[in-house]
Amino acid sequence: ADDGGNTAQARTLDEIKKDGKIKIGVFSDKNPFGYVDENGDVQGYDIYFGKRLAKDLLGSEDDAEFTYVEAASRVEYLQSAKVDVILANFTVTDDRAEKVDFALPYMKVALGVVSPDDALIKDVKDLEGKKLIVVKGTTAETYFTDNYPDIELVKFDEYQEAYDALLDGRGDAFSTDNTEVLAWAQQNEGFSVGIESLGDIDTIAPAVQKGNTDLLNAINDEIKSLADEQFFHKDFEETLKPVYGDNINPDDLVVEGGVVDSEEKAEDADAAATEDSDAASDDTKDAETTEEPEETEAADAE
Amino acid sequence: MQNMGIEVLFKGINSLRLWQGLWVTIRIALISMVFSIILGFLLGMVMNIPNKIIKFICRIYLEIVRIMPQLVLLFLVYFGAAKHLGMNLSGETAAVIVFTFWGTAEMGDLVRSALISIPKHQYDSGYGLGLNKWQVYLYIILPQTIRRLLPSAVNLLTRMIKTTSLVALIGVVEVLKVGKQIIDASRYTNPTAALWVYGAVFFMYFIICFPFSRLSRVLEKKFAD
């Protein structure tokens, strides 16, 4: 509604139901959240949820129609109504919330920094004057751009490229979601995660077009109701664990029922982050308290 | 862990997927090329109309195509048409539109110069025999133009094939995107996958484009006189 005439009208829940298919935008090259396996089938944490969503809304897992999106065009896909929902590892931020409506979170994550053992980066301060590798469109990029503009960023499109770059010494460290780097460091000798949790805890949530309230509500309801069966823990077991192994506690990652029990972690994060990370922490608060005001606002718009 | 890496290409249906991706690439390029040739012929004929306004408009069109990065056009057509015109095009359709927009300009310019390079006396002798305007175009001018154009048209086709990798940004899964998917899917198990997959993609582009550029060269020689 905010974007006025610039936006193609998204399909309402009723229209989706009538059509019998829900279009979900997912990543196809972001293992293990959304990727295509060697048989050509799309898999991953987001997909697992997407299929369930389709089943509960429309009756069958097969009613999910997955569209492969790129990180940079996720918002565009919603604004132009090319998809109904984005389930592409979409971190909730202020900037994004201005453009799309986020539903309740289903994951949380913080940043980690991996670097070679012989020049291990243990503190953000060590990064000054060094080159830090990030993947474009990730929260790591935003975080360092906003909070540490003096750190030189080397940006890539894909994780694989970023890791290769680290291996080839094209940067001194690599930062992205901590789960990612922890898992990778385990498998690559000579590299360790020197900073395990940096910045705030971000949440990851489904997104719909701004003002598509009934769909948003339906997804929120779905997320809440899935809490009972601890759905996202199961999702974790199925899709993330094979990659991340046992070292990662699912509770550090998974959000059930849209409720973030962030207290213990938030302190860590605040301690690690410097003072000027205010904007970012506002972010998290927003996301935490989103459910109520967001719904009323949307209802008003209706 | 430290395996050869190359087997990533033969895991599951990976190699089939790459070929399918290549087929998407070729399909987009071929369809666009067909449209470009048809529209390019019309454009080329229009561009030869001695009218300042028409000339100016065509010139603007050509400059736009020359300057606009294809990526911008792809975004405009794929997302822009949905947002502003309410047209929900599929990624492939959008790609075909953009590539046709580009190809038409290039073909049009080629057709224009091919048409003027046909000696005036070819028209004259056609008219002199009592053929009318359309007959002259149909039987005499167009066949000669086509012969001259074939090499550059084939050349344009290979350039299109090589440019298709951009369409991944609007959700079309072509060969390079498939490659990235494969690389990413085996990120934790096969760190050297990138080398092999990109190598394979490099090779696939080559074996598709090479015959075309050979063909274009052969045609060029054949039609040299």
Add this chain to the structure above:
Amino acid sequence: MDFEFIREQTPLYIEAAKLTLHMAVIGVLLAIVVGLVCSMIKYFRIPVLRQIVECYIELSRNTPLLIQLFFLYFGLPKIGIVLSSEQCAITGLTFLGGSYMAEAFRSGLDNVPPIQVESALSLGMSKSQVFTNIILPQAVSNSIPAFCANAIFLIKETSVFSAVALADLMFVTKDLIGIYYKTDEALFMLVIAYLIILLPISLICSFVERRVRYAEYGD
């Protein structure tokens, strides 16, 4: 459209444009050098080198620059050669452009009529004099239109440099879309930036082409 945003990000685009242009200029110049050398090798039919040049031209013309860059940037380190982003970008552009320039120059050479060579020879000029005074200048001006078209083509090809982490125009655009989701604004600035770079070049090219043609061939 958010003009405030556009204003804020303009310096970023200026930097990117500078980088794009910087890389393009070096790349195009080197491509011309490579092109000249390769076409000479073909023209004088130097054995062995000639076959190598042919292979190079086919490889480079029939594969996308993006993949060529991936190879240089991510592939070469696997055998111990680590080139910086800039080195890769310039190598890639030169590798690609070299073959295009070589082809342009080859047809320029081929289009020098044999009678030109013969009349120069019959004036008592030596082979090398004929080459430098007659063949070379005519071939160069024959190929200027193709050189220009190639230069513009190569400048536009720089947009794949973002793949090797170079902050060129396309990189900045995709980055801004990725961070702020201001698609319209970012694309708008991209178009403007390319316009500012390419339009003058395009105009200069048609001017040069006309000049050359004027001095060269009439009717």
Add this chain to the structure above:
Amino acid sequence: MGQPILEVEHLKKSYVNNVPILDDVSFSLQKGEVVVIVGPSGCGKSTFLRCINRLEEIDTGVLKLNGVSYEKEKKNISKVREKIGMVFQSYDLFPNMTILNNLLLAPMKVQKRNKEEVKKEAEQLLDRVGLLDKKDNYPRQLSGGQKQRVAIVRAMLMHPEIMLLDEITAALDPEMVREVLQVVLELAKTGMTMLIVTHEMEFARSVADRVIFMDKGNIVEENTPEQFFDNPETDRAKQFLNSFHYETVKK
């Protein structure tokens, strides 16, 4: 003399800036007559033929074929052109068709004649000019002289009432000139009405019933060939004919 087959009255033609290329030219051609036009380069000979065939639009004047004026004809101009065959200097065969198809195109498409019948006639004519064995070749496989002979046959096949020939041997080697002009001479013998522009004075003299000398867009002299070549009336014509002679070098 009877009704002339072709009449041109007060023809004016300019290309740019109203500089007259043809300045009030009047002329008529009788059935069976062969008229040769000579004159210096650029005097307007080609333009004159092209105007007659309406390949150029004229400024003012009247063009009549068998008494019917056609200078304003728009739609049926092809009908007129069918009756006026034309052969040009440049080898104007269509390079994309074989010799036979070059010949068949117009009779079939314009006159909608039966293919077999035209083909038979085409082969007869090709045989007469000695080129039957080339019928399936492409124009590029023929010498210049052979191409021009085919071009003449192509015009003939339309059964025109008049033939216009514009310097058809200008681009040929001397011996080819001979073989082409021989065909034209034969044609003249059969009584074909022709208007011929040429620089071959020997040939002009032998083929012409009447010679027209043009200069600067005007007909300057009209004469029998004998009179014109041996005893031209105008100074301009004398000067023109002189340019074909060279004085022996005295050492």
Add this chain to the structure above:
Amino acid sequence: MGQPILEVEHLKKSYVNNVPILDDVSFSLQKGEVVVIVGPSGCGKSTFLRCINRLEEIDTGVLKLNGVSYEKEKKNISKVREKIGMVFQSYDLFPNMTILNNLLLAPMKVQKRNKEEVKKEAEQLLDRVGLLDKKDNYPRQLSGGQKQRVAIVRAMLMHPEIMLLDEITAALDPEMVREVLQVVLELAKTGMTMLIVTHEMEFARSVADRVIFMDKGNIVEENTPEQFFDNPETDRAKQFLNSFHYETVKK
């Protein structure tokens, strides 16, 4: 008669499959002599001139300039070519240089002559052929006849001992033919040694000291111009000359 300036002995030349194009041709040229070669198209005239200038490698035979044989010369062949000027049928000026630079190039680069001196001479010669005002133009701005006159001047400037002219007017309009051949006639008067291939019989007759008739790679007849044109000895020559005459059409 003295020592011939140019001698050709038993020259044989073939391009492909050993089909002889020139078959045992012997010939000599005296200083100051003008020899015209005529013959049907493809008989080997151009090849003969090109062999003399070593633009084509010969198969066997001897070529001598002032008694010194040069048919095997490799490194100093440019020295020989300096002494043998050549002008071709096609307008072969260098399109990328002005007329003056076309003229100065070889004298300066090859003969290392002083620029001012060459320039002065070039302007004198240009003036003589009536083209001084074109000296700063580019070739494209000149007519075919003007280009050929410049090409002659360009060859002259090298002070050659012999000039070879190969159908230099074949691509020209008749009136341009005149202006170019006039220049050649003047040249002949100055005593320049020349070997000329032409199809202009009138011109050949007036400029030649001796006429050579070639056919199928052989010299078939060698004669004075008067004898050759009025009373050729061989049948082949008679037949050839006949092809320039047309019998009047009898109706």
